[in-house]
Amino acid sequence: xxGITQSPKYLFRKEGQNVTLSCEQNLNHDAMYWYRxxxxxxxxxxxxxxxxxxxxxxxxxxxxxxxxxxxxxxPLTVTSxxxxxxAFYLCASSLGSSYNSPLxxxxxxxxxxx
Amino acid sequence: xxxxxxxxxxxxxxxxATVAFNCTYSNSASQSFFWYRQDCRKExxxxxxxxxxxxxxxxxTAQLNRASQYISLLIRDSKLSDSATxxxxxxMGRDDKIIFGKGTRLHILP
Numbered sequence: 055x056x057g058i059t060q061s062p063k064y065l066f067r068k069e070g071q072n073v074t075l076s077c078e079q080n081l082n083h084d085a086m087y088w089y090r091x092x093x094x095x096x097x098x099x100x101x102x103x104x105x106x107x108x109x110x111x112x113x114x115x116x117x118x119x120x121x122x123x124x125x126x127x128x129p130l131t132v133t134s135x136x137x138x139x140x141a142f143y144l145c146a147s148s149l150g151s152s153y154n155s156p157l158x159x160x161x162x163x164x165x166x167x168x
Numbered sequence: 169x170x171x172x173x174x175x176x177x178x179x180x181x182x183x184x185a186t187v188a189f190n191c192t193y194s195n196s197a198s199q200s201f202f203w204y205r206q207d208c209r210k211e212x213x214x215x216x217x218x219x220x221x222x223x224x225x226x227x228x229t230a231q232l233n234r235a236s237q238y239i240s241l242l243i244r245d246s247k248l249s250d251s252a253t254x255x256x257x258x259x260m261g262r263d264d265k266i267i268f269g270k271g272t273r274l275h276i277l278p
Contacts, residue, residue: 085264087266089268095270096255096269096270096271097212097255098268099265099266099267099268102265102266104263104264110265112265113267142209144211144212148266150264154199155200156202156257157202157214158214159211159213160211161210161211162210162211
């Protein structure tokens with residue numbers, strides 16, 4: 055079955071450590087996205103990528119980095135520069151703008167930094 | 169003006185009632201529009217796309233008004249299982265940037 059896989063589901067880290075969240079899709083989608091959600095809040099866009107080897111900053115990119123070396127993978131690194139990293143992180147993919155297609159989400163990763 | 173704005177919640181509605189949500193967007197070049205549903209501590213799931221001509225899926229009706237830059241969602245004969253947060257989603261049309269509204273919480277009361 056096609057879908058998006060995020061791992062791990064729960065992640066705990068000490069303050070000052072970088073951590074990388076995994077996102078893999080086998081839907082053959084061109085576009086991939088990372089969002090962050092805080093309790094009781096909406097989704098905020100961190101980074102997105104329309105094509106391999108290219109990505110754009112979203113509204114809250116500071117303290118995060120991404121790579122898109124393969125079409126199916128879009129890992130997100132939360133660096134020690136991110137001031138409030140504890141949140142629910144959601145990865146999504148879509149066919150891309152030429153199709154005006156909806157987003158398909160992974161199950162998310164809950165990151166807790168202490 | 170925020171890029172995507174939704175009606176503030178929560179909406180507390182008796183079972184069987186009809187409820188409507190609105191969502192406004194700032195960019196007139198926005199290309200596509202969606203409603204998502206999110207249950208507590210889960211990922212958002214697509215409820216329906218919104219087409220220019222309006223579209224219906226069972227008890228749910230979505231409409232788009234490009235002149236006034238808003239979309240709406242109507243839920244008829246609401247069920248207890250409709251309790252969730254409803255997210256308005258807009259593809260801004262530039263670089264394929266997709267923005268979510270903050271969501272409207274709906275509680276269906278027995």
